Amino acid sequence: MSAGNGPSNNSNQYNSAGPGGNVYATQGGGTINVHQPQTAARRGVGIDTKVLLAVIVADVAFFFIGMLSYTGENTSGDAWRAGIFLFLLALTGTLIRRWIRRRV
Numbered sequence: 001m002s003a004g005n006g007p008s009n010n011s012n013q014y015n016s017a018g019p020g021g022n023v024y025a026t027q028g029g030g031t032i033n034v035h036q037p038q039t040a041a042r043r044g045v046g047i048d049t050k051v052l053l054a055v056i057v058a059d060v061a062f063f064f065i066g067m068l069s070y071t072g073e074n075t076s077g078d079a080w081r082a083g084i085f086l087f088l089l090a091l092t093g094t095l096i097r098r099w100i101r102r103r104v
Helices: 047-068 075-103
Strands: 022-027 030-035
Touching (some): 047 075
């Protein structure tokens, strides 16, 4: 008799359920119910990613505005633009660090 034609002596049972599915089994008079919770659906781009991208665009735009308006004379305006750019740069670094930590 070949191995595939007769009753098997293998007492292992393998059941699997897809996401959100259930597995029911009866063995020796008891019932086993294994519920696998539904996995979260992918929702697209999150609000943190949108904010990060907006701040990066603002960084680049403000860098070019500051670069193109630099005159070398009346440096108080240049100092304000440089200060705002450095603030945006620090904010961007913080947002990138937070964005990476949320994904790990």
